[in-house]
Amino acid sequence: MTTQRIFCLLIAAVLGTGCSSRPNTAPDARLVEHLPLIVAHRAGTADYPENTLLAIDAALRNHADMIWLTVQLSHDGVPVLYRPADLSANTQGSGPVAQKTFAELQQLNAGWNFKQPAENSAYPYRSRQMPIPSLQQALKAIPPSTRVILDMKALPAPPQAHAVAKILDATRRxxxxxxxSTDDTYQQAFASHPHARLFESRDNTRDRLASVALAQSCPAPPSPGTWAAFEYQRKVAVVETFTLGEARSQVSAKFWTPDAMRCFASRGKVNVLVIGAETAEDYKAVACLGVDAVLxxxxEKMKTLKQHMEQPLRCP
Structure with a gap:
């Protein structure tokens, strides 16, 4: 492959464009009838204390189509909603979630460090008890008509997968x-649960997106009905190896392109969730790509954005 061709492919990955010597002709505009679903990340981490029942309630009131919740396991085996590695990130406590019983976690305030977005010095929830909820409490607050995505954070995977499966069995959800999960061991951990529906391995999604962008190949497209998720824009390092060393280039790449979408759908309909397209410009761009959902x-912000966006959406 020529140096010019390699450079062209790298630019294509960064800008989300094609790599062709043919003149660029603008096709007629097309109409997109259905905008991507809105998935509330950690139930809306920018609006209310994340992964709390308050945030879940607000996300539902703001018409979120799906709720993304982060799950860890308490010391006594209860699946709870919490993301950071240490309790000090969001609460007045400290240490890992796995070192506290569920009863002890209930005594902590999950909104302790949440700042009001418009008032950087304000901590509006320190005077309000806001315990870390269990997964069972969260599912009780979310109607079955709203799909839930559970992001598995704790390791090792098997104990948490087993505990979550017990809750889903009991609640019939x-x-x-x-x-x-970003960790592939959850793929194996849920393999013994025939009802489990998992996103494609993040490693497989990332490798395929990179192959489309840099090699114009589409290895092992997902089976129809699969869900796949990856960031809309991601900082990556391009490493070129020489006999006498290596050189690195840092780029901000957009991997979701028309070619990538065609690759993922080449065996049949695949559900694509794009992480982090929150401006009107980015939301319109991924809508025109045909993605199914946006994290x-x-x-609250996205509700307003969608209300003011033309429908059907005119795409180039």
Whole structure:
């Protein structure tokens, strides 16, 4: 492959464009009838204290189509909603979630460090008890008509997968729950649960997107009905190896392109969730790509954005 061709492919990955010597002709505009679903990230981490029942209630009131919740396991085996590695990030406590019983976690305030977005010095929830909820409490607050995505954070995977499966069995919520994790061991951990519906491995999604962008190949497209998720824009390092060393280039790449979407759908319909397209410009761009859902931090902001966006959407 020539140096010019390699450079062209790298630019294509960064800008989300094609790599062609043919003149660029603008096709007629087309109409998109259905805008991507809004997925409330950690139930709306920018609007209210994340992964709390208050945030879940607000996300539902702001018409979020799906709720993304982060799950860890308490010391006594209860699946709870909390994301950071240490309790000090969001609460007045400290240490890992796994070192506290569920009763002890209930004594902490999950909104302790949440600042009002418009008032950087204000901590409006320090005077209000806001315990870390269990997964069972969260599912009780979310109607079955709203799909839930559970992001698995704790390791090792098998104990948490088993505990979550018990809750989904007891609540009969397998049909409206999807399982996601950045760690591939959860794929194996849920393999013994036939009702579990998992996102494709993040490693597989990332490798395929990189292959489309840099090699114009589409290895092992997902099976129809699969859910796949990856960031709309991601900082990556391009490493070129020489005999006498290597050189690195830092780029901000957009991997979701028309070519990528065609690759993912080449065996049949695949559900694509894009992480982090929260401006009007980015939301319109991914809508025109045909993605199914967008993970956002502020359902409140996105509700307003969608209300003011033309429908059907005119796409180039």
């Amino acid at each position: 397998w049909d409206d729950v999807l399982i996601y 956002v931090d502020s359902p």
